[in-house]
Each structure stands twice: as structure tokens, then as C-alpha cells.
Amino acid sequence: MDLKGLPPTPQRLISLLDLIVACGYNAILVEWEDTFPWKCDLRYRGATFYNQDVIKRFVDRCGELEIELIPLVQSIGHLEMALRLDDNEHLREQVDCFDCLNPLAPGAHQLVEAMVDDVLELMPDVKRFHLGGDEAWLFGSHESTRLYAQQNGKDRLYLYHLDPILDKLIDRGIRPLLWHDMMIQWDDAALQQLSQKADLAVWGYHGHPDYTQDHLYHTRVIERFSNLNVPMWACGAYKGADGMSFDRATFESRRENTLAWLDLDARFDFAGFIATGWSRYSTNRVQTSPLDGNQDVIVLLGQLFSGQSNPTLQQVNQLLLQARELDGFQKCSDILNLMQRRRKIAWEQVQEIHEMLTFMQYDKNRNDPWLVEQSCKKLANAIEDVEELSDELYNVFSGRVALCWMQEYVHERIAPLKEQLAVFQSIGSKVPVY
Known part of the structure; x- marks a missing residue:
């Protein structure tokens, strides 16, 4: 342990x-x-x-x-x-x-x-x-x-x-x-x-x-x-x-x-x-x-x-x-499984946007600000899907782990996604159309 x-x-x-x-x-x-x-x-x-x-x-x-x-x-x-x-x-x-x-x-x-x-x-x-x-x-x-x-x-x-x-x-x-x-x-x-x-x-x-x-x-x-x-x-x-x-x-x-x-x-x-x-x-x-x-x-x-x-x-x-222990375990594992799936979707969207922006820098004739904007909206929605699990996670683990550690756990998993979104939005706002 x-x-x-x-x-x-x-x-x-x-x-x-x-x-x-x-x-x-x-x-x-x-x-x-x-x-x-x-x-x-x-x-x-x-x-x-x-x-x-x-x-x-x-x-x-x-x-x-x-x-x-x-x-x-x-x-x-x-x-x-x-x-x-x-x-x-x-x-x-x-x-x-x-x-x-x-x-x-x-x-x-x-x-x-x-x-x-x-x-x-x-x-x-x-x-x-x-x-x-x-x-x-x-x-x-x-x-x-x-x-x-x-x-x-x-x-x-x-x-x-x-x-x-x-x-x-x-x-x-x-x-x-x-x-x-x-x-x-x-x-x-x-x-x-x-x-x-x-x-x-x-x-x-x-x-x-x-x-x-x-x-x-x-x-x-x-x-x-x-x-x-x-x-x-x-x-x-x-x-x-x-x-x-x-x-x-x-x-x-x-x-x-x-x-x-x-x-x-x-x-x-x-x-x-x-x-x-x-x-x-x-x-x-x-x-x-x-x-x-x-x-x-x-x-x-x-x-x-x-x-x-x-x-x-x-x-x-x-x-x-x-x-x-079965009931408590199932509640804990269910919320964690859901968080893992939703985080995977969000990180796959991060990869997609990153590759898209890199490609547009390589071939400026394919710059598409609207596509970047829509992809960032999709990522923002995916992040919201992860974040909305926070309260349920805190509730399920109440009495098992102190709230401060669960809050840190959630922050470690959501903050990097938000930071990536902010970077992409900043880059996307500067993508010119040729």
C-alpha cells in the first residue's frame, strides 16, 4: 500500500x-x-x-x-x-x-x-x-x-x-x-x-x-x-x-x-x-x-x-x-471507468487538432480557421464531459479519500486538457485564409 x-x-x-x-x-x-x-x-x-x-x-x-x-x-x-x-x-x-x-x-x-x-x-x-x-x-x-x-x-x-x-x-x-x-x-x-x-x-x-x-x-x-x-x-x-x-x-x-x-x-x-x-x-x-x-x-x-x-x-x-465491499467498489470503478473513457476521447481530440494545425502550417493553402474553431468547440465539449464527473467522483469517494486529494486528482486530469485547448484557440485565431 x-x-x-x-x-x-x-x-x-x-x-x-x-x-x-x-x-x-x-x-x-x-x-x-x-x-x-x-x-x-x-x-x-x-x-x-x-x-x-x-x-x-x-x-x-x-x-x-x-x-x-x-x-x-x-x-x-x-x-x-x-x-x-x-x-x-x-x-x-x-x-x-x-x-x-x-x-x-x-x-x-x-x-x-x-x-x-x-x-x-x-x-x-x-x-x-x-x-x-x-x-x-x-x-x-x-x-x-x-x-x-x-x-x-x-x-x-x-x-x-x-x-x-x-x-x-x-x-x-x-x-x-x-x-x-x-x-x-x-x-x-x-x-x-x-x-x-x-x-x-x-x-x-x-x-x-x-x-x-x-x-x-x-x-x-x-x-x-x-x-x-x-x-x-x-x-x-x-x-x-x-x-x-x-x-x-x-x-x-x-x-x-x-x-x-x-x-x-x-x-x-x-x-x-x-x-x-x-x-x-x-x-x-x-x-x-x-x-x-x-x-x-x-x-x-x-x-x-x-x-x-x-x-x-x-x-x-x-x-x-x-x-x-461490492456496492462501494462498483460505484468507485464505474465513475473511474467513465472518466477514463471521456478523458481518452478528449485526448484523441487534442491529437487531432494538433495534427491539423501542424498540417496547415506545412501547407498554408489548406488553412481553414472555421475547421479549427469547430474542432476546438468539440474539444471544449469533451472537456466539459470530463469535468461534469467531478462532483459524483467526490461523492463516491467521500469517507474513503480526503476531499483535498480527490480535488488534486481531478485537477491533474482536467487542467492539462484546458491548457491544450487555450493554446489551440490562440493559434487558431491567428490562422489566415489564403
């Missing part, structure tokens, strides 16, 4: 645990981000952060339902929450980029350790702790880290930074987890060293690793980890994987990918499975589809990963009915 976008209300956060159990899951991985009541730096707290009482009730409910709680705190990449602050500028790999920590900068280790300590204070009995560690594409690009990597290797730089934190967790009886993508180029010795201290969560959300064009999760990567006895978890996705601005997950694509991971499990015997649900691709990107509009895919992955039969849509809906 990625909480850095469209976080559930406190009541919904806790009630979702009953659905998680009903779907067949036995653990919940939570990336708290700015929803956590941070003490190490109050500026990390977002507009609707959960207070300590909410966190404690969530922890207690996990215990009552016998769901293992696994917290996630970023440790290298995706640290925008902390690194975007001006007085943390010295901790960045690149001064103008907020996402990657310079592990050699004074205070870098303490930054991560303080966040880990804050989380453990409110959930001291966890058995596993995820330290993120993925997509740190600028890792080793600072002058100091580049020199260290040249002399010792990026894998040793990574371990230099994380080893003390891994050891601290292990000393408390906690097994660390890390995303796998930054370890693909590591040498065998570094991977074997890491395998003694952490499990790798291998993620890939499209198709089958045997056939994927994405080298990050191709089966040969998994096979190499396996040959080196690296403990692995397989990770699919129930939302946020089909596109940054998709309003609904693609059910059959999620099924295909999940079945692929189960196929690989017969070969590699994964330690476990994780159904990820991304709410933003990173802190400073737009929000993806709301969780409550994708409960059908949550059920699908829960049933498959827990060893149940491959469910039909009818069986998925039956489970949601038994969990007393």
Missing part, C-alpha cells in the same frame, strides 16, 4: 484490513511516506498525515487479524520527501535533483536511520522491514560517490551506506527487504554478501519475465540471483502499473502478469509474493488510480498469490459481496 498519493482516510485505512484478509493476504507492506507522524523532522508530515493514535490502531488491528505488518522507508532513491527541503540540498547526489541520496554526504546515514527509528517506535514488533532502495538512477554520480565507485564499485558504495542499517535491523530480529533493480549489475561476491542480510523483492509488472524486453526483471536476472542463493520475493501489481494517469487498472493485464510470477515460482521457489499498488510513480508525480476503484484486482492477486483458484470476474464480485 503506497500512501504517498490518495491516502485513505483514517477510518478507511483501518477498515481496508478486513478486505485484505478476505482476499487471502497474510501481510501488508506499507510505504508511509508523508502520511506518517514523523518526529525526526515535522516537515515530512503531509496535509492529512495520520496521528500516532491512528497508527497504533492500525498496528493493533493488524495484530487482531493476524496480518504481518511490513513498513517501508526509502533509503537511497525516491527520497524526495526529505531531499526536496532546501537545508537537505547537501545530501543530494545532484544538487538539482531531489530523488537520490548521496550516501557519502555528512548526515546521509543519520537521515535514513532517524526515519527507521521513528517507524519502529510505533511498530516495534515487526518481523520484516523494507528499505526501498530502487530506481536510484543518479546513484554514484556526485563527485565524491563517483570516485568511490570507481575505486570500489557501486555495489560496495551501496553496501557501505546500508550495511549499518541492515545490521541494526538484524540485531533486533528484523529481516530487511530491498527492491532488486539496483543489484542487477553487482558482482557475485557483493550479491552473496547482501543475501546474508536482506531479501530482494523482484518487481516487474508487464507480461512474463521469460519474454519481457525489460532487462530489469528478465528471467536471466532471476536465475542469476537464484544461483547465488539470494532470497527473493516476486512482485506483481494491483494498480499503478498500467500507466501513470490511468484511472483504472487493466484487469486481464494484471492477471497475465500475476500468472507469470506463479509460473516462475515453480522454478525458483520465491520466499513470498507482493501485490504492489502504486499511488504515485514518485513523490513529485501525479496521483495514479485510487485503491477503492481497483478492489477487483486486489481480490484477483490475493486469490492467486495465496494459492487459490484463478477466479472469474463473477467469483471476484462474490468475494467482494461477502466482504460487504
